[in-house]
Amino acid sequence: MTQTINTATPDYIVDGTLTDGEAWVPLITTVVSGTSTSNVQMQSSTGANDWSQYMDLVLISSARSLTTDGVVNLRFNNDTGSNYVGQILQGNGTDDSAYFQSLTNADIAVIPKSTATADFFGSFVCTMFDINAGKYTSLQSLRANNMNAAGSPNIIAMTTFCWKNQAAVTEIDVFIASGTAAFAANSRFDLFGVLPRMVTV
Amino acid sequence: MAVIEALETVYLEADAASVTIDSINQGYETLIVHASQRSTNVSGGVAFEIECNGTTTEHHSAYTMVGANSSELAQENLILNFWKIYDGIHGTSALTPEYATMRLIIPDYAQADSNKSMNIMLGDALTKATDYRVTWGGGNYDQTSHPALTQLKFRSATGNLTRGSEYTLFGVKNS
Numbered sequence: 001m002t003q004t005i006n007t008a009t010p011d012y013i014v015d016g017t018l019t020d021g022e023a024w025v026p027l028i029t030t031v032v033s034g035t036s037t038s039n040v041q042m043q044s045s046t047g048a049n050d051w052s053q054y055m056d057l058v059l060i061s062s063a064r065s066l067t068t069d070g071v072v073n074l075r076f077n078n079d080t081g082s083n084y085v086g087q088i089l090q091g092n093g094t095d096d097s098a099y100f101q102s103l104t105n106a107d108i109a110v111i112p113k114s115t116a117t118a119d120f121f122g123s124f125v126c127t128m129f130d131i132n133a134g135k136y137t138s139l140q141s142l143r144a145n146n147m148n149a150a151g152s153p154n155i156i157a158m159t160t161f162c163w164k165n166q167a168a169v170t171e172i173d174v175f176i177a178s179g180t181a182a183f184a185a186n187s188r189f190d191l192f193g194v195l196p197r198m199v200t201v
Numbered sequence: 202m203a204v205i206e207a208l209e210t211v212y213l214e215a216d217a218a219s220v221t222i223d224s225i226n227q228g229y230e231t232l233i234v235h236a237s238q239r240s241t242n243v244s245g246g247v248a249f250e251i252e253c254n255g256t257t258t259e260h261h262s263a264y265t266m267v268g269a270n271s272s273e274l275a276q277e278n279l280i281l282n283f284w285k286i287y288d289g290i291h292g293t294s295a296l297t298p299e300y301a302t303m304r305l306i307i308p309d310y311a312q313a314d315s316n317k318s319m320n321i322m323l324g325d326a327l328t329k330a331t332d333y334r335v336t337w338g339g340g341n342y343d344q345t346s347h348p349a350l351t352q353l354k355f356r357s358a359t360g361n362l363t364r365g366s367e368y369t370l371f372g373v374k375n376s
Contacts, residue, residue, distance in 0.1 A: 023207040023371050055210070055369060056235055087324065087333040089268025098268030100333045129302045130237035130367055136298040138237070140324055140335075158268070160324025160335040166298050194235065196369050197207035 001037045004029045007047035024058065025193045027051070032187040035066055038180055040189050044170040051170060052132055054193035059126040059172070063111045063187035070145070070153070071177035072109035074126065076137060076163050078171060080104050083164040090157035106161035108141040108174075110153060111187075116146055121187070131169040138162045203374065205233075210369040216241055219356035222370050223255075227311040227349055229372030234353070236303040236368045238290055242360030245295060245332030246288025246325060251305070252354040253317065253342045256282055263321075265338035270331055283354075284319065284340045290357050291326035291334075300366065301325030310350035317342040317350055 005028050011021060027049050028042045044051035051057065063072065075084075084106045089098045101107055111122035122145035131137050141159040148154070174189060176182070206229075211220050225232070240247045253261065263284045267274040278285040290301045306320045319340045326332035342350070355368060 021206075022203045023205045055367070085327045085333075087268050087270070087327060087335040089266065089273060089335050089337070096273050098271055098273045098335075100270050127235070127302075127304060129235065130300065133237070133365065133367070134298070135237065135300050135365065136296070136328070138300065138302045138324060138327070140302055140304060140322055142322070158322060158335050158337050160302065160327065162299055162324075162327040164296070164299075164328065194369075195207050196210035196212075196367075198212070199209045 001033055002031045005045065005049050007045055007049050010048045023195050025195065026190065027193050028191040030189040032183045033185050035182055038175055038182045040174040042172045042191050051193060052168060055130060055196040056194035057128040057131055057169065058192045058194060059189060061189045062121045062123050064121045064184035065111055065113050065176050065181055066184050067181035068113050068115060069176050069178045069181045070111045070113040071107060072111055072124070073105040073175055073177055074108045075105045075173045076165065076169050076171065077167055078173070079163070079165055084161055085164065086159060086161035088157055088159045090155055092153060092155050106139060106163065108159060109143040110145045110155050112146045117150065120146055122146060128169065134166050136162050136164050136166060137169055206372050208370045208372050210367065213362060213364050213366045216361040216364050218361050219354050220362060220368050221352060221354045222368065223352040225351050225370070226372055229311070230309060230375040231373040232307040232310050232350070233371040233373060234303070234305040234368060236355065237300040238303060238366040239300045239363040240290050240292045240357035240360045241363050242292035242357060243294070244292035245329040246334055247290050247292050247360065248358035249286045249289030249323070250283040250356050250358055252283040253350055254348060254352050255354065258282055260344045261340060261342055263338055263340035265336050268335045270333050286321065286323060286336060286338060288325065288334045289323045289336060291329060291332065292360060294329045294332065295326045296328040299328045307350060313347045313349055315347055316344065
Protein backbone atom coordinates (compact mmCIF):
# COMPACT_ATOMS: atom_id res chain seq x y z
CA MET A 1 0.00 0.00 0.00
CA THR A 2 1.23 3.45 -0.90
CA GLN A 3 0.01 6.39 1.14
CA THR A 4 0.77 10.01 0.30
CA ILE A 5 0.07 12.53 3.05
CA ASN A 6 -0.03 16.26 2.39
CA THR A 7 1.70 17.86 5.38
CA ALA A 8 2.87 20.90 3.44
CA THR A 9 2.31 24.34 4.90
CA PRO A 10 -1.15 25.32 3.65
CA ASP A 11 -0.73 27.61 0.64
CA TYR A 12 -3.96 29.40 1.48
CA ILE A 13 -2.25 31.01 4.46
CA VAL A 14 0.16 33.74 3.36
CA ASP A 15 1.99 35.67 6.07
CA GLY A 16 -0.63 34.59 8.54
CA THR A 17 -3.55 35.73 6.37
CA LEU A 18 -6.14 33.50 4.73
CA THR A 19 -6.25 33.94 0.96
CA ASP A 20 -8.67 32.69 -1.65
CA GLY A 21 -7.73 29.20 -2.66
CA GLU A 22 -9.08 25.79 -3.44
CA ALA A 23 -11.84 24.89 -1.03
CA TRP A 24 -11.01 21.20 -1.40
CA VAL A 25 -7.53 20.39 -0.15
CA PRO A 26 -6.03 16.98 -0.97
CA LEU A 27 -5.02 15.35 2.32
CA ILE A 28 -4.24 11.66 1.93
CA THR A 29 -4.12 9.40 -1.10
CA THR A 30 -3.94 5.67 -0.56
CA VAL A 31 -3.33 3.20 -3.38
CA VAL A 32 -3.43 -0.48 -2.54
CA SER A 33 -0.73 -2.85 -3.72
CA GLY A 34 -0.24 -6.49 -2.84
CA THR A 35 -2.88 -8.64 -1.21
CA SER A 36 -2.78 -7.79 2.48
CA THR A 37 -4.38 -4.36 2.92
CA SER A 38 -7.42 -5.02 5.06
CA ASN A 39 -7.60 -1.59 6.67
CA VAL A 40 -6.98 1.85 5.20
CA GLN A 41 -6.11 4.10 8.09
CA MET A 42 -6.15 7.88 7.69
CA GLN A 43 -5.09 10.17 10.53
CA SER A 44 -4.92 13.90 11.10
CA SER A 45 -1.33 15.17 11.48
CA THR A 46 0.28 18.48 10.61
CA GLY A 47 0.27 21.18 7.93
CA ALA A 48 -2.49 20.75 5.38
CA ASN A 49 -3.28 17.37 6.93
CA ASP A 50 -4.27 18.93 10.25
CA TRP A 51 -8.01 18.17 10.06
CA SER A 52 -8.95 20.69 12.74
CA GLN A 53 -8.96 23.45 10.11
CA TYR A 54 -11.65 21.87 7.92
CA MET A 55 -15.41 22.03 7.98
CA ASP A 56 -16.05 18.78 6.10
CA LEU A 57 -14.12 15.81 4.78
CA VAL A 58 -14.78 14.03 1.48
CA LEU A 59 -13.54 10.52 0.68
CA ILE A 60 -13.64 9.33 -2.93
CA SER A 61 -12.83 5.72 -3.67
CA SER A 62 -12.61 3.08 -6.36
CA ALA A 63 -12.18 -0.35 -4.76
CA ARG A 64 -12.59 -4.10 -5.03
CA SER A 65 -12.45 -6.92 -2.50
CA LEU A 66 -10.20 -9.98 -2.69
CA THR A 67 -12.74 -12.13 -0.85
CA THR A 68 -16.42 -12.97 -1.03
CA ASP A 69 -17.14 -10.15 1.40
CA GLY A 70 -17.69 -6.76 -0.22
CA VAL A 71 -19.31 -4.50 2.38
CA VAL A 72 -17.11 -1.47 3.11
CA ASN A 73 -17.25 -0.01 6.60
CA LEU A 74 -15.95 3.21 8.09
CA ARG A 75 -15.04 3.89 11.69
CA PHE A 76 -14.18 7.22 13.37
CA ASN A 77 -11.46 7.63 16.01
CA ASN A 78 -11.25 3.86 16.59
CA ASP A 79 -14.70 3.89 18.20
CA THR A 80 -15.87 0.27 18.13
CA GLY A 81 -19.00 0.89 20.19
CA SER A 82 -22.56 0.57 18.92
CA ASN A 83 -22.58 4.25 18.07
CA TYR A 84 -23.36 4.34 14.37
CA VAL A 85 -26.93 4.66 13.07
CA GLY A 86 -27.83 4.96 9.43
CA GLN A 87 -30.49 4.84 6.73
CA ILE A 88 -30.04 3.36 3.27
CA LEU A 89 -32.09 3.46 0.07
CA GLN A 90 -30.87 1.16 -2.68
CA GLY A 91 -31.76 -0.34 -6.04
CA ASN A 92 -30.39 -3.39 -7.84
CA GLY A 93 -31.90 -2.99 -11.28
CA THR A 94 -34.99 -4.98 -10.35
CA ASP A 95 -36.01 -4.07 -6.85
CA ASP A 96 -35.60 -1.19 -4.48
CA SER A 97 -35.39 -1.38 -0.72
CA ALA A 98 -34.81 0.79 2.32
CA TYR A 99 -33.57 -0.06 5.76
CA PHE A 100 -32.21 1.38 8.98
CA GLN A 101 -29.01 0.13 10.62
CA SER A 102 -27.52 0.41 14.10
CA LEU A 103 -23.93 -0.84 13.96
CA THR A 104 -20.44 -0.62 15.40
CA ASN A 105 -19.35 1.20 12.23
CA ALA A 106 -20.86 3.08 9.31
CA ASP A 107 -21.73 0.91 6.30
CA ILE A 108 -20.71 3.21 3.45
CA ALA A 109 -20.33 1.03 0.36
CA VAL A 110 -20.49 -2.35 -1.33
CA ILE A 111 -17.70 -3.21 -3.73
CA PRO A 112 -17.19 -6.10 -6.16
CA LYS A 113 -16.16 -9.36 -4.52
CA SER A 114 -13.66 -11.93 -5.66
CA THR A 115 -16.46 -13.68 -7.55
CA ALA A 116 -17.19 -10.63 -9.70
CA THR A 117 -15.90 -10.27 -13.21
CA ALA A 118 -12.22 -9.41 -13.21
CA ASP A 119 -11.24 -5.77 -13.11
CA PHE A 120 -14.66 -4.52 -12.01
CA PHE A 121 -14.28 -1.95 -9.23
CA GLY A 122 -17.00 -0.23 -7.25
CA SER A 123 -17.05 3.44 -6.34
CA PHE A 124 -18.28 5.63 -3.55
CA VAL A 125 -18.21 9.27 -2.53
CA CYS A 126 -18.52 9.84 1.20
CA THR A 127 -18.98 13.33 2.66
CA MET A 128 -18.54 13.89 6.40
CA PHE A 129 -20.12 17.09 7.66
CA ASP A 130 -18.94 19.66 10.21
CA ILE A 131 -16.39 17.36 11.84
CA ASN A 132 -15.01 19.82 14.39
CA ALA A 133 -18.17 21.41 15.76
CA GLY A 134 -18.93 19.31 18.82
CA LYS A 135 -21.95 17.81 17.06
CA TYR A 136 -22.43 14.16 16.27
CA THR A 137 -20.60 13.68 12.97
CA SER A 138 -22.97 12.71 10.16
CA LEU A 139 -22.07 11.52 6.70
CA GLN A 140 -23.61 10.90 3.30
CA SER A 141 -22.29 8.20 0.98
CA LEU A 142 -23.29 7.55 -2.62
CA ARG A 143 -22.24 4.13 -3.80
CA ALA A 144 -22.22 2.19 -7.05
CA ASN A 145 -21.14 -1.41 -7.25
CA ASN A 146 -20.29 -3.82 -10.02
CA MET A 147 -22.87 -3.23 -12.82
CA ASN A 148 -23.14 -5.63 -15.71
CA ALA A 149 -21.43 -8.51 -13.94
CA ALA A 150 -22.31 -11.76 -12.24
CA GLY A 151 -21.22 -13.11 -8.88
CA SER A 152 -21.58 -9.88 -6.97
CA PRO A 153 -24.48 -7.57 -6.22
CA ASN A 154 -25.28 -4.83 -8.70
CA ILE A 155 -26.25 -2.10 -6.32
CA ILE A 156 -26.56 1.63 -6.28
CA ALA A 157 -27.42 3.21 -2.98
CA MET A 158 -27.52 6.41 -1.05
CA THR A 159 -26.60 6.21 2.58
CA THR A 160 -26.57 8.50 5.55
CA PHE A 161 -24.98 7.67 8.91
CA CYS A 162 -24.64 9.46 12.22
CA TRP A 163 -21.76 8.74 14.60
CA LYS A 164 -23.14 9.30 18.08
CA ASN A 165 -20.01 10.94 19.43
CA GLN A 166 -19.22 14.65 19.71
CA ALA A 167 -15.45 14.36 19.42
CA ALA A 168 -13.61 16.02 16.56
CA VAL A 169 -12.73 13.49 13.88
CA THR A 170 -8.99 12.76 13.93
CA GLU A 171 -8.88 9.25 12.44
CA ILE A 172 -10.82 7.34 9.81
CA ASP A 173 -10.48 3.61 9.22
CA VAL A 174 -11.98 2.01 6.13
CA PHE A 175 -12.21 -1.75 6.01
CA ILE A 176 -14.19 -4.61 4.53
CA ALA A 177 -16.89 -5.93 6.82
CA SER A 178 -15.14 -9.03 8.09
CA GLY A 179 -12.19 -6.93 9.16
CA THR A 180 -9.76 -9.41 7.71
CA ALA A 181 -10.67 -9.30 4.02
CA ALA A 182 -8.25 -7.36 1.86
CA PHE A 183 -8.76 -4.72 -0.77
CA ALA A 184 -7.58 -5.61 -4.26
CA ALA A 185 -4.50 -3.99 -5.74
CA ASN A 186 -5.16 -0.61 -7.34
CA SER A 187 -8.02 0.15 -5.01
CA ARG A 188 -7.62 3.80 -4.14
CA PHE A 189 -8.91 6.19 -1.50
CA ASP A 190 -8.57 9.96 -1.85
CA LEU A 191 -9.35 12.08 1.19
CA PHE A 192 -10.02 15.81 0.89
CA GLY A 193 -10.51 18.52 3.50
CA VAL A 194 -13.18 21.13 2.75
CA LEU A 195 -12.46 24.65 3.92
CA PRO A 196 -15.16 27.05 5.03
CA ARG A 197 -15.17 30.78 4.32
CA MET A 198 -16.29 32.81 7.26
CA VAL A 199 -17.68 36.11 6.05
CA THR A 200 -18.60 39.04 8.21
CA VAL A 201 -22.03 40.28 7.17
CA MET B 202 -9.19 31.60 -9.52
CA ALA B 203 -9.59 28.33 -7.77
CA VAL B 204 -11.56 25.48 -9.31
CA ILE B 205 -13.69 25.03 -6.19
CA GLU B 206 -13.82 28.05 -3.94
CA ALA B 207 -15.68 28.56 -0.70
CA LEU B 208 -17.71 31.73 -1.20
CA GLU B 209 -19.48 32.08 2.11
CA THR B 210 -20.07 30.17 5.30
CA VAL B 211 -22.95 31.03 7.59
CA TYR B 212 -22.74 29.59 11.10
CA LEU B 213 -25.71 30.38 13.30
CA GLU B 214 -24.76 31.71 16.72
CA ALA B 215 -28.44 31.89 17.67
CA ASP B 216 -31.64 30.31 16.41
CA ALA B 217 -32.85 32.01 13.23
CA ALA B 218 -35.97 31.88 11.09
CA SER B 219 -33.91 31.45 7.95
CA VAL B 220 -30.46 31.71 6.42
CA THR B 221 -30.03 33.87 3.33
CA ILE B 222 -26.98 33.89 1.11
CA ASP B 223 -27.33 36.80 -1.30
CA SER B 224 -25.29 38.72 -3.83
CA ILE B 225 -23.98 35.38 -5.05
CA ASN B 226 -20.81 35.78 -7.12
CA GLN B 227 -21.69 35.19 -10.79
CA GLY B 228 -18.18 34.15 -11.81
CA TYR B 229 -18.60 30.39 -11.57
CA GLU B 230 -20.45 27.69 -13.49
CA THR B 231 -21.89 25.61 -10.65
CA LEU B 232 -22.94 26.24 -7.07
CA ILE B 233 -22.62 23.67 -4.30
CA VAL B 234 -23.98 24.06 -0.78
CA HIS B 235 -22.98 21.85 2.14
CA ALA B 236 -25.10 22.18 5.26
CA SER B 237 -25.32 20.77 8.76
CA GLN B 238 -28.67 21.88 10.10
CA ARG B 239 -31.39 21.33 12.65
CA SER B 240 -34.84 22.77 13.37
CA THR B 241 -36.28 23.96 16.67
CA ASN B 242 -39.63 22.41 15.78
CA VAL B 243 -40.82 19.84 18.34
CA SER B 244 -40.79 16.86 16.02
CA GLY B 245 -38.70 14.33 14.18
CA GLY B 246 -38.73 15.18 10.48
CA VAL B 247 -39.79 18.63 9.33
CA ALA B 248 -40.23 19.93 5.79
CA PHE B 249 -37.21 21.90 4.55
CA GLU B 250 -37.55 24.83 2.17
CA ILE B 251 -35.12 26.48 -0.26
CA GLU B 252 -36.13 29.71 -1.95
CA CYS B 253 -34.41 31.17 -5.01
CA ASN B 254 -33.99 34.91 -5.59
CA GLY B 255 -36.44 35.90 -2.89
CA THR B 256 -39.35 35.21 -5.17
CA THR B 257 -42.86 35.35 -3.78
CA THR B 258 -44.43 33.76 -6.81
CA GLU B 259 -44.73 30.08 -7.62
CA HIS B 260 -41.76 29.01 -9.69
CA HIS B 261 -40.28 26.04 -7.82
CA SER B 262 -40.91 22.31 -8.24
CA ALA B 263 -39.16 19.33 -6.66
CA TYR B 264 -39.20 15.55 -6.90
CA THR B 265 -37.64 13.26 -4.33
CA MET B 266 -36.93 9.61 -3.59
CA VAL B 267 -36.82 8.75 0.09
CA GLY B 268 -35.63 5.83 2.18
CA ALA B 269 -37.64 6.01 5.40
CA ASN B 270 -36.88 3.09 7.70
CA SER B 271 -38.18 0.11 5.68
CA SER B 272 -40.26 2.22 3.29
CA GLU B 273 -39.35 3.66 -0.10
CA LEU B 274 -41.21 6.80 -1.01
CA ALA B 275 -41.50 9.03 -4.07
CA GLN B 276 -42.79 12.54 -3.61
CA GLU B 277 -43.44 15.71 -5.56
CA ASN B 278 -43.98 19.33 -4.59
CA LEU B 279 -45.02 21.37 -7.59
CA ILE B 280 -45.42 25.07 -8.30
CA LEU B 281 -44.44 26.59 -4.98
CA ASN B 282 -42.43 29.70 -4.22
CA PHE B 283 -39.70 27.48 -2.77
CA TRP B 284 -38.29 23.97 -3.19
CA LYS B 285 -40.00 21.93 -0.54
CA ILE B 286 -38.45 18.68 0.72
CA TYR B 287 -40.67 16.69 3.07
CA ASP B 288 -38.80 15.71 6.24
CA GLY B 289 -35.62 17.26 4.83
CA ILE B 290 -34.52 18.46 8.26
CA HIS B 291 -35.26 17.26 11.78
CA GLY B 292 -36.50 18.89 14.95
CA THR B 293 -35.98 18.40 18.64
CA SER B 294 -37.10 14.78 18.80
CA ALA B 295 -33.72 13.68 17.46
CA LEU B 296 -30.88 13.67 19.99
CA THR B 297 -29.57 17.18 20.63
CA PRO B 298 -26.09 16.75 19.06
CA GLU B 299 -27.46 15.32 15.82
CA TYR B 300 -27.68 17.76 12.93
CA ALA B 301 -29.16 16.84 9.55
CA THR B 302 -27.01 16.99 6.42
CA MET B 303 -27.61 18.52 3.01
CA ARG B 304 -25.62 18.70 -0.21
CA LEU B 305 -27.17 20.89 -2.92
CA ILE B 306 -25.82 21.32 -6.46
CA ILE B 307 -27.09 23.93 -8.90
CA PRO B 308 -25.37 23.85 -12.31
CA ASP B 309 -25.19 26.78 -14.71
CA TYR B 310 -26.80 29.11 -12.18
CA ALA B 311 -25.53 32.35 -13.67
CA GLN B 312 -26.83 32.07 -17.24
CA ALA B 313 -30.01 33.73 -18.48
CA ASP B 314 -31.14 31.39 -21.25
CA SER B 315 -32.92 28.59 -19.39
CA ASN B 316 -34.55 27.59 -16.12
CA LYS B 317 -32.33 26.48 -13.26
CA SER B 318 -32.26 22.89 -12.07
CA MET B 319 -30.90 21.44 -8.87
CA ASN B 320 -29.78 18.14 -7.38
CA ILE B 321 -30.03 17.57 -3.64
CA MET B 322 -29.25 14.87 -1.06
CA LEU B 323 -30.32 15.01 2.57
CA GLY B 324 -30.07 12.82 5.67
CA ASP B 325 -31.81 13.38 8.98
CA ALA B 326 -33.40 12.11 12.19
CA LEU B 327 -31.13 9.07 12.50
CA THR B 328 -31.37 9.17 16.29
CA LYS B 329 -35.17 9.51 16.31
CA ALA B 330 -36.72 6.05 16.16
CA THR B 331 -38.84 5.44 13.04
CA ASP B 332 -38.18 8.90 11.57
CA TYR B 333 -34.92 8.01 9.83
CA ARG B 334 -34.63 9.59 6.38
CA VAL B 335 -32.25 9.60 3.45
CA THR B 336 -33.49 11.69 0.52
CA TRP B 337 -32.32 12.35 -2.99
CA GLY B 338 -34.10 14.81 -5.21
CA GLY B 339 -34.11 17.16 -8.12
CA GLY B 340 -35.94 20.37 -8.80
CA ASN B 341 -36.55 23.20 -11.19
CA TYR B 342 -36.72 26.96 -10.76
CA ASP B 343 -39.01 27.82 -13.63
CA GLN B 344 -39.20 31.50 -14.36
CA THR B 345 -39.83 32.81 -17.87
CA SER B 346 -37.19 35.51 -17.69
CA HIS B 347 -34.55 32.96 -16.63
CA PRO B 348 -32.84 35.22 -14.11
CA ALA B 349 -29.41 34.31 -12.85
CA LEU B 350 -29.46 32.88 -9.36
CA THR B 351 -28.33 35.60 -6.98
CA GLN B 352 -29.87 34.53 -3.69
CA LEU B 353 -30.66 31.34 -1.79
CA LYS B 354 -32.74 31.21 1.37
CA PHE B 355 -32.93 28.14 3.62
CA ARG B 356 -35.56 27.56 6.31
CA SER B 357 -37.50 24.96 8.24
CA ALA B 358 -41.19 24.91 7.29
CA THR B 359 -42.03 25.03 10.98
CA GLY B 360 -39.79 26.34 13.73
CA ASN B 361 -36.44 28.10 13.42
CA LEU B 362 -33.05 26.87 12.32
CA THR B 363 -31.14 25.87 15.42
CA ARG B 364 -28.02 27.55 16.75
CA GLY B 365 -25.01 25.70 15.33
CA SER B 366 -26.60 25.11 11.93
CA GLU B 367 -24.02 25.74 9.24
CA TYR B 368 -24.24 26.52 5.49
CA THR B 369 -21.27 26.84 3.14
CA LEU B 370 -21.66 27.96 -0.46
CA PHE B 371 -19.02 26.88 -2.98
CA GLY B 372 -18.47 28.11 -6.52
CA VAL B 373 -17.11 25.64 -9.07
CA LYS B 374 -15.16 27.05 -11.98
CA ASN B 375 -14.95 25.14 -15.24
CA SER B 376 -12.18 26.99 -16.95
